[in-house]
Amino acid sequence: MDEPARDPALDRGTAAGDLTRAVAFLHAFARRRAPVLRPVPGGFAVLDDRYPGSYDDNRLIIREAPDDNGLLAREPSGDNRLLAREASGDNRLLAREASDYKGLLAREASNYHRLLAREASDGNGLIVRPAPGDALERTAELLMAAADEALATRAHRLVCIDDDQLGTACAPAFAAAGYEHETNLVMVFRGPIPTSPAPAPPSPASQAAPPEASPAVSPAPLPAASAAASRGGSPAASPAGPPMTSEAVSPVASQVGSSATSPTASPTVSPASLSAGSAAASQGGSPAASPAGLRAVEVLGLEEVVAVLRRxxxxxxxxxxxxxxxxxxxxxxxxxxxxxxxxxxxxxxxxGEIAARADLYVHGGVAQTESVFTAEAYRGKGYARTLMNALLAEAAEAELIFLLADADDWPRHFYTRLGFETVGRTHAFLRT
Structure with missing residues (x-):
């Protein structure tokens, strides 16, 4: 399902429908950007050998509970074709890696007997079914084993579960195994679109052609900004990046590149103070106007973005x-x-310095704001609000605008005041 955002069956405008579209957008974005995709029980793994220490570029993305804990032998496999269920949706793109059913089974369930303790099978279906509690524990064990296999050459393990019920149920087992847990909110924009001028074109310096791709870094993990905590690219921050996948305070978000988005960053997990402008904004209605005197939002070229990220x-x-x-x-x-x-x-x-920055992704009628970040020297001066107002205005034609925010940090309140509403939750589990 490479274009899930345009699926006519989705009930658009409802919390459930918008959540489905937002999560599908995140999955499709991750697939398109990843050099390597591998099927895993209930989802897929993304890998990038250029950045082995990047959590966001090397992780498991789980869409749903693995069928019978990942054991795929529920239908005859005489023609050695990938089961129809596993060949649809995300795994349709991965079929080239799993055209042989037995090969897929070996990769995804090599520890079948040890992890699931299901010795009895007639080859076409399960004979023994565990109690519900046992099934949840075994599901978590299966996902952790899949992470060990898919991320065997990495110094970290990251499992992102985008089904709230499954993620919540698996949390105790992941915690017992030493994983940190981060919950992120999927927030959809419901407010009026602010009036904001179009971003100014990039400066000549920022349009410079990018140099050759940098060489792969050492397999050693990138240093985490803190030990506190989906779907990268900014220093540790409150939610300045995706859920264990973007720019957040935790190692999950700071290097994961999750999607939890935050207007400021902090090297610690403690909530930062809201700016005066943010604190004064009303709790509902249209976003407060950007502070007077701030410069217009600009389009940044790749090289300028990379330079600011280095800084x-x-x-x-x-x-x-x-x-x-x-x-x-x-x-x-x-x-x-x-x-x-x-x-x-x-x-x-x-x-002349870039005080605040963010990304805007648009595809198939859906827009995501990501990696919202304000440099430390410029916090509390309204730059993040100015930036968000401009992004919302720029994405006004999208059918859906969303972002991810850390469920335990203050920026979620900032986004609520801007007009965002929580429609669901995702989970990320990290072990380093």
Whole structure:
């Protein structure tokens, strides 16, 4: 299902329908940007050998509970074709890696007897079915085993579960195995579109052609900004990036590149203080106007974005090597493959520096704002609000506008005041 956003069967405008479209958008974006895709029980794995320490570029994405805990032998497989269920949706793209049914079974369920303790099978279906509690524990074990296999050459394990019920049910087993748990909110924009001028074109310097891709970094994990915590590219922040996948305070979000989006960043997990403008905004109705005197939002070229990312990551990780900082910044290049429209936007301070920045992804009628980040020296001055107002105005023609926010951090309140509403939750489990 490569274009799920345009599925006419989706009940658009409802919380459930918008959640389905948003999650499908995240999955499709991850598939398009990843150099390597592998099928795993209930979903797929994304891998990028150029950035082995990047959580967001090397993780498991789980859409649903594995059928019978990942054991796929529920139908005859005499013709060795991939089961129709597994060949549909996301796995249709992965069929080339799993054209042989037995090969897929070996990869996804190699520890079948050890993990599931199901010795009895007639070859076409299960004979022994466990109690519900046992099934949930075994599902978590199966997913952890899949992470061990798919991420065997990585120093981390990250499993992103985009089914709220499944993620909640598996949380105790992941915690017992030493995984950190982060919950992210899928927030959909319901408010009036603010009036904001179109972003100014990029400066000549920011339009410079990108250099050759940087060499792969060492398999060692990228240093985490903190030990606190879907679907990368900014220093550790409150929710300044995706759920264990973008720019957030936790190692999950700071290097994962999840999607939890935050207007500011902080090297610690403690909530940052809202700016005066944000705190004064009313709890409902239209977003407050951007503070007077702020410069217009600009379109940023890739090279300027990479330079700003280097600056922000160096400030957040002063002890990291230049190679690590460059790799963290260069991950932005891969985002260009994720959607039809991938834009980098920023607000420049009077001193000429980019004070706040964010990404805008648009594909199939859906728009996502991501990696909202304000540099430390410019926080509390209204830059994030100016930026968000401009992004919402730019995405006004989209049928759905959404973002991800850390469920346990303050920016979710900022987004609520802007007009966003929570429609669902996703979960990420990280072990380093």
């Amino acid at each position: 922000d990551w160096r400030e957040s990780l002063p002890e990291a090597s230049d190679e690590t900082i460059d790799a963290l910044a260069r991950r932005a290049e891969a985002r260009l493959r994720g959607a039809d429209t991938v834009g980098f936007r920023g607000v420049r301070a009077p001193d």
